[in-house]
Amino acid sequence: MYCADCGAKMTHDRSIDCRYGRKSKNEYVCSNYRQRTRECSMHYIRVPVVEELVLTAIRRVSEFARENESGFALKVRQATDTRREESAKEAKQRLVKSKRRRDELDGFIKKLYETYAAGKLPESQFELLVVGYDAEQKTLDAGIEVNQVGNREVGR
Numbered sequence: 001m002y003c004a005d006c007g008a009k010m011t012h013d014r015s016i017d018c019r020y021g022r023k024s025k026n027e028y029v030c031s032n033y034r035q036r037t038r039e040c041s042m043h044y045i046r047v048p049v050v051e052e053l054v055l056t057a058i059r060r061v062s063e064f065a066r067e068n069e070s071g072f073a074l075k076v077r078q079a080t081d082t083r084r085e086e087s088a089k090e091a092k093q094r095l096v097k098s099k100r101r102r103d104e105l106d107g108f109i110k111k112l113y114e115t116y117a118a119g120k121l122p123e124s125q126f127e128l129l130v131v132g133y134d135a136e137q138k139t140l141d142a143g144i145e146v147n148q149v150g151n152r153e154v155g156r
Helices: 047-067 071-119 123-154
Strands: 010-015 025-031 044-045
Touching: 010 044, 010 047, 025 047, 047 071, 071 123
Parallel strands: none
Antiparallel strands: 010 025, 025 044
């Protein structure tokens, strides 16, 4: 759950208050308030209230599904299609970013080799940097392959 005002996560507080007349806590509290930042004031919601809200939502959806089966199926299909499109878009963005980084690393390696060949870089540093760049490129290539296969499957 997230705070409606600042968007921070709500954390579960089950602390025990041993003072006379005080009850133990069972509530969700805004994490910005818990961290004593001044980004948010004291926001909390008790667990039984959350449970009742969730149960009410489940009942409403169940009732809608029973009364309007085809409409419910249509809404589920639309939501699934939307998520699939968003996922494909994110995968495509990751693919473009990975390819761009791979090309950037190619340029770094070429410049590094030229610097080494000109005698401006010791062999030990050259080898260390090339190994690091090579490992990153292999990781990127594996990710690119996975994203390309995933994009082909989504496009079917």
